Amino acid sequence: MTSFPDSPVAVLCSGGDAPGMNAFLRAIVRLGLNRHHVPVLGIRDGYRGLVRAAKLVNGESGELVRLKQEITAHAGNRGLIDAQQCIIQMDHASVSGIMGKGGTILGSARCMDFHKPEVRRGAIDLLEKLGVKALVVVGGDGSLTGARLLAEESSLRVIGVPATIDNDLQFTEMALGVDTAVHTLVWAVDHFIDTARSHRRVMVLETMGRESGDLARMAALASGAEMVITPESGPLTEQAMMSYAEEIEGAMTRGRGHAIVLIAEGVQFDPPQTRNGAYVLRDAFQKYFQREGAPFQDLEVRPSVLGHLQRGGHSTPGDCILAARFAEEAWKAILDPAGANGITALQHNKVQIVPFGCEDLPERALHSQAMDRLHDDLSSW
Ligand SMILES: Nc1ncnc2c1ncn2[C@@H]1O[C@H](COP(=O)(O)OP(=O)(O)O)[C@@H](O)[C@H]1O
Numbered sequence: 001m002t003s004f005p006d007s008p009v010a011v012l013c014s015g016g017d018a019p020g021m022n023a024f025l026r027a028i029v030r031l032g033l034n035r036h037h038v039p040v041l042g043i044r045d046g047y048r049g050l051v052r053a054a055k056l057v058n059g060e061s062g063e064l065v066r067l068k069q070e071i072t073a074h075a076g077n078r079g080l081i082d083a084q085q086c087i088i089q090m091d092h093a094s095v096s097g098i099m100g101k102g103g104t105i106l107g108s109a110r111c112m113d114f115h116k117p118e119v120r121r122g123a124i125d126l127l128e129k130l131g132v133k134a135l136v137v138v139g140g141d142g143s144l145t146g147a148r149l150l151a152e153e154s155s156l157r158v159i160g161v162p163a164t165i166d167n168d169l170q171f172t173e174m175a176l177g178v179d180t181a182v183h184t185l186v187w188a189v190d191h192f193i194d195t196a197r198s199h200r201r202v203m204v205l206e207t208m209g210r211e212s213g214d215l216a217r218m219a220a221l222a223s224g225a226e227m228v229i230t231p232e233s234g235p236l237t238e239q240a241m242m243s244y245a246e247e248i249e250g251a252m253t254r255g256r257g258h259a260i261v262l263i264a265e266g267v268q269f270d271p272p273q274t275r276n277g278a279y280v281l282r283d284a285f286q287k288y289f290q291r292e293g294a295p296f297q298d299l300e301v302r303p304s305v306l307g308h309l310q311r312g313g314h315s316t317p318g319d320c321i322l323a324a325r326f327a328e329e330a331w332k333a334i335l336d337p338a339g340a341n342g343i344t345a346l347q348h349n350k351v352q353i354v355p356f357g358c359e360d361l362p363e364r365a366l367h368s369q370a371m372d373r374l375h376d377d378l379s380s381w
Pocket residue numbers: 014015016047109110111112113114115116139140141142143144145146149164
């Protein structure tokens with residue numbers, strides 16, 4: 001049996017899974033083994049798996065020995081097959097054939113316990129006992145906050161990698177998963193258009209995006225959806241919904257037969273609503289179209305919540321390439337003795353490390369506004 005590796009680098013995926021996570025795992029493992037000759041440990045199920053392993057060991061030296069034995073005895077795919085094994089020593093074969101696959105072979109999770117400093121302390125203790133020299137955290141805003149806290153509370157090198165289909169991280173132009181999710185949304189819109197055209201309907205499609213409308217606006221630009229409603233415009237009032245409906249009716253009067261409306265999940269309503277935005281909008285539109293004397297009283301509106309369809313599926317080449325670039329930059333930061341903790345970010349098409357807690361890119365908001373203007377001019381009927 002091989003012995004436990006010296007000074008490995010650990011990697012975990014956390015928060016909502018995003019296409020490109022697997023491509024990143026492949027790249028970080030392959031660069032580690034082929035270029036830098038540093039072993040990589042994969043931690044299963046994000047912070048939850050790390051916390052589970054820390055609780056198992058819980059300061060007991062016997063348990064630590066047992067954990068190390070398990071990792072070395074069941075390396076690579078042998079470890080991955082056993083869903084109970086929290087830490088896996090990654091080898092070439094364990095990341096073979098996974099590049100384009102959606103989700104993450106390591107699993108991901110949300111772990112509320114990680115908000116507690118004493119729980120993070122246990123995780124740090126375990127990583128130190130395993131001799132881990134750096135931890136790479138792949139995830140969205142919350143995961144990267146957890147990574148920043150780990151960096152502040154330990155002497156570990158901690159590198160974050162943005163991965164979220166929401167594209168709500170304002171310090172990077174793109175996160176892993178966005179390109180694929182936009183691609184999937186274009187595919188979805190193409191399918192909905194067939195029925196919208198055939199039945200002369202209005203289709204209201206709700207995209208993901210908890211607080212940001214970037215996914216919806218990128219999908220609208222790429223698919224040609226007639227209308228996109230995002231949280232950045234503020235809470236949606238009854239009056240605003242009526243004026244959207246009026247706009248659609250106007251287009252119908254000019255000979256248009258159908259419309260696709262994208263609404264981001266994060267859109268708030270005034271007064272607040274408990275139902276999904278797509279359903280609220282459907283009711284408001286239908287009410288407007290059926291008002292007394294309206295010209296298109298037969299115009300039907302159908303809502304759909306696209307949900308997790310958007311998170312899965314084969315990653316695009318764009319996401320795979322970004323994943324490889326993020327992995328290369330992560331290794332540079334890990335191996336540079338003078339390097340700092342931080343997050344890989346795409347800024348002005350260059351991948352670099354930005355420190356944790358870095359400023360938002362002001363151009364991100366401007367870019368979103370420019371996309372909205374562009375979409376308005378491209379889709380005005
Ligand atoms: N403030 C925080 N302190 C410590 N850990 C956090 C914090 N915020 C989030 N996390 C950890 O990151 C996980 C993922 O965060 P979440 O916001 O759900 O997803 P994402 O990383 O995709 O934005 C959380 O379940 C938790 O374990």
